[in-house]
């Protein structure tokens with residue numbers, strides 16, 4: 001299967017949404033359901049989900065919703081300025097807010113202590129901080145959060161890309177999530193298989209999320 005860069009994936013996404021008319025939120029919901037499909041719900045009951053404020057974060061919020069609906073014990077954390085949230089991140093944020101789900105914002109040392117406790121008591125940590133949109137070194141509260149996740153988690157599943165990995169070349173942008181499993185959407189990203197990709201991504205599962213082949217072929221120049 002053709003491996004793609006983040007730019008190619010974004011173009012395929014954009015073509016599906018703008019030219020074909022599949023709303024981004026539909027792709028996000030499909031993505032979330034494919035993540036849940038790859039979780040053994042007999043084995044895992046308590047989850048810590050750590051979300052960024054882009055669409056990768058939005059995926060994580062949708063996964064949280066489905067696990068809550070399945071009756072699982074889910075702690076939701078957000079790292080980043082939610083005022084900068086993407087449209088689809090917000091849509092899922094508001095749904096959880098309306099469901100009166102407790103969402104913890106990691107903005108201080110205090111919240112990092114809460115995160116640490118949650119990680120230690122959870123069966124699984126789900127990483128949805130950054131995906132293909134990571135463009136520069138991970139620093140500050142993001143670095144502290146990823147370091148804590150790596151140190152305290154019992155098992156880490158990464159959404160699309162382990163956060164901190166450059167999706168285009170497998171370079172670690174200062175620090176990276178050490179995932180046991182990565183569920184990546186529609187097409188494999190080059191960085192998951194190059195350089196440090198193999199080490200940080202763990203087992204990679206490629207899951208289609210409803211993007212028509214015509215979008216892929218159009219962007220990859222096959223038609």
Ligand SMILES: NC(=O)C1=CN([C@@H]2O[C@H](COP(=O)(O)OP(=O)(O)OC[C@H]3O[C@@H](n4cnc5c(N)ncnc54)[C@H](O)[C@@H]3O)[C@@H](O)[C@H]2O)[C@H](O)CC1
Nearest residue numbers: 013027028054055056130131132133134135136137160185
């Ligand atoms: N067709 C598909 O593959 C679909 C993919 N989906 C998911 O969308 C993400 C890509 O989302 P995007 O909003 O473009 O970017 P990210 O969420 O990865 O991150 C952007 C977010 O993070 C901030 N940021 C970037 N670098 C840094 C940094 N070094 N430090 C701090 N903050 C940083 C940036 O400002 C943004 O806020 C893809 O991976 C999939 O998970 C769709 O949901 C479904 C279709």
Ligand SMILES: [K+]
Nearest residue numbers: 127130159161
């Ligand atoms: K991620």
